[in-house]
Amino acid sequence: MYALGAERVDDGDRQGNVVGEVQWGEFEPAVRLWASITRPAPAPTLPDGKNGNHRLAAVFPEWMMGYPLGWVTDILGRNPAIKACGNGVLPQQAYAALGVMWRRSSWAIAA
Secondary structure (H helix, E strand, C coil): CECCCEEECCCCCCCCCEECCCCCHHHHHHHHHHHHHCCCCCCCEECCCHHHCCEECCHHHHHHCCCCCCCCCCCCCHHHHHHHHHHCCCHHHHHHHHHHHHHHCHHHHHC
16 A cells, blocks of 8 residues: 555655545645646655655655746755745745735835
8 A cells, every 4th residue: 555545656756656546635636736736746645664664755756846846856855845845935835825915015005
């Protein structure tokens, strides 16, 4: 078994190369929507932990943040990449925040 119910073919694909349907449960609508906006969802876990146990795949939080494949994971190792994604701000949130701040700034009022 792999991830949340699918199986994995180990051909070196860093996205997990999920074979079969990953069962996202209650999160399926959100995953499908985000995948339609960004790119296909990578497998959330990989069996690369101690004794082959599954652990979070670094490409999954990278995907959740809306970053291009490899934006973080090509530069950092697994743990630093997960930390960087976890401490990051979604570009969409930053864009919205800047828009709010701009509208409230004195520059926008003067312009």
